Amino acid sequence: MTEFTPIASTLGGILIGLSSALMLAWHGRIAGISGIVGGLIGARPDERPWRLAFVAGLFGGGFFAFIVMPAQFGSGSPTSTIGLIAAGLLVGVGTRLGSGCTSGHGVCGISRMSGRSLVATATFMAVAAATVFVTHHVGS
Amino acid sequence: MKEAIIAAAGGVLFAMGLAIGGMTNPHKVLAFLDFTGDWDPSLAFVMGGAILAYAPLYRVITRRDRPRVSERFHLPTRRDIDLKLLIGASLFGIGWGLGGFCPGPALVSAMSFGPSALTFTAAMLVGMGGFSLWQRNQGG
Numbered sequence: 311m312t313e314f315t316p317i318a319s320t321l322g323g324i325l326i327g328l329s330s331a332l333m334l335a336w337h338g339r340i341a342g343i344s345g346i347v348g349g350l351i352g353a354r355p356d357e358r359p360w361r362l363a364f365v366a367g368l369f370g371g372g373f374f375a376f377i378v379m380p381a382q383f384g385s386g387s388p389t390s391t392i393g394l395i396a397a398g399l400l401v402g403v404g405t406r407l408g409s410g411c412t413s414g415h416g417v418c419g420i421s422r423m424s425g426r427s428l429v430a431t432a433t434f435m436a437v438a439a440a441t442v443f444v445t446h447h448v449g450s
Numbered sequence: 451m452k453e454a455i456i457a458a459a460g461g462v463l464f465a466m467g468l469a470i471g472g473m474t475n476p477h478k479v480l481a482f483l484d485f486t487g488d489w490d491p492s493l494a495f496v497m498g499g500a501i502l503a504y505a506p507l508y509r510v511i512t513r514r515d516r517p518r519v520s521e522r523f524h525l526p527t528r529r530d531i532d533l534k535l536l537i538g539a540s541l542f543g544i545g546w547g548l549g550g551f552c553p554g555p556a557l558v559s560a561m562s563f564g565p566s567a568l569t570f571t572a573a574m575l576v577g578m579g580g581f582s583l584w585q586r587n588q589g590g
Contacts, residue, residue, distance in 0.1 A: 312478045312490045319492040322471020325501020329463035330500070331507035333552040336456045338524050341464065343554040344578070351582040363454040365557065367461020372561030374462070375469035383559055384475035386566035387550045398556075400545030402577020405553055406585075408538020409526070412552045413464075415539075416497055420523050421505035422525075430539040431538030435483075437543025442483040445548065 312384075330418055333364070342414020343368075344405035406433075453519040465558045471496035474559045474564070476550025483547055 330341035336425055337360055339346075348360050376383060387394060405411040409418065415434075419427020472478045473490055481490035516522055546552050551559065551570045559567035 312475070312481045312488075312492070314474055314490055315492045315569035316495045319471045319495035320499040320502075322467045322469070322473070323496040323501075323515075324503045325463055325467030325470065327468060327495065327500040327503025327507070329460045329573075330461045330504045330548060331511060332456065332463065334508065334517065334523070335455065335511045336460075336518045336520075337486045338520040338522060340525065341460065343464075343552075343557065347553065347557070347575075348578045348582065351579055352485075360457040360545075363457035364461040364464075368465045368471065368550075368554070368557050369459035369461075369561050370458070371462035372469070372474075373466025375466055375474070375575060376562040380562070382469045382472060382474055383562045383564065383567075384477045385478035385560075386564040387570065388480070389476075389549050389566065390458075392570055394549050394566055394569045397551070398548030398575075399544040399577040399580075400483055400541045400548070401544075401551070401553060401556070401570075401580050402574040402579075404538045404541030404577075406538070406578050406581040408535050408540075411542060411554070413554055417500040417504060418508075419526075420497075421471065421501050421508050424526065425529060426526070426531060426535055428515050430535055432538035433536060434467070434543035434546060437540045438487055438547035440482045441544050441547025442480055443486060444549025446480075446484060447488060 317427070327415060327421075338416045342410050342418060345409070345414050348406045356442055371432070399437040404434075456519070464554065467496075467500070468555050468558050473555040474562075475554075479546075479550040479552075479555070494519070 333339050333341040346361050346364055415427040415430040470475055473496060484494040547571050556571045556574055560571040
């Protein structure tokens, strides 16, 4: 059971939206995390600096956030190590194969009213909810 | 140099948004996906807030001829719903539901140096890298 935090969550969302708008206005890019990180591998040399800088900012911001608001990170994931490895591999392959994740499809794509992103978002939300249903309410 | 600073600032802002919004707490993510359990709808407000900020700015920004530091906007143009999109989104959904991390929050949480975030993030990067290698061997 976690606390319902509509105000903090809306504020966090607005910051994500503003960051995405900044990336669009300056770099002309969609702020999709899986695309930015995945695109680092095999990226053209002139493509690397902004991607690396963005990821460095994510890490720096993450470190800062952990120092000033450690409670926002909870106690990490309750999933077993084997489960986390499987989950990480699935997320890594799935977001590259499906051309996006929660940010690229879920935020930017829906804002652009992209049909592909609407379908992708509905799919990963439904499958994720079904996965939680199976792991939390069926069996174990 | 200036463009790298802007991209890094975008990354910091994005990370702060994820942390303030609660996306960096896998327990909160799993509670958001648990519709039949102790459902915590907070994270819908993260997506809502992000779209609320990004959707109008997207329309204003893309009305310009070009972004500030790139010769053109690099926006997705595909409209077809193909099997790769559906399978990728489904794999991503399984992984998200299993671990409670999606790509952005995983990278940000890695800076808390929590073992679950580090394990998941390492596996995710292996998955993304493996996909890129496979894609290169396919000639695409």
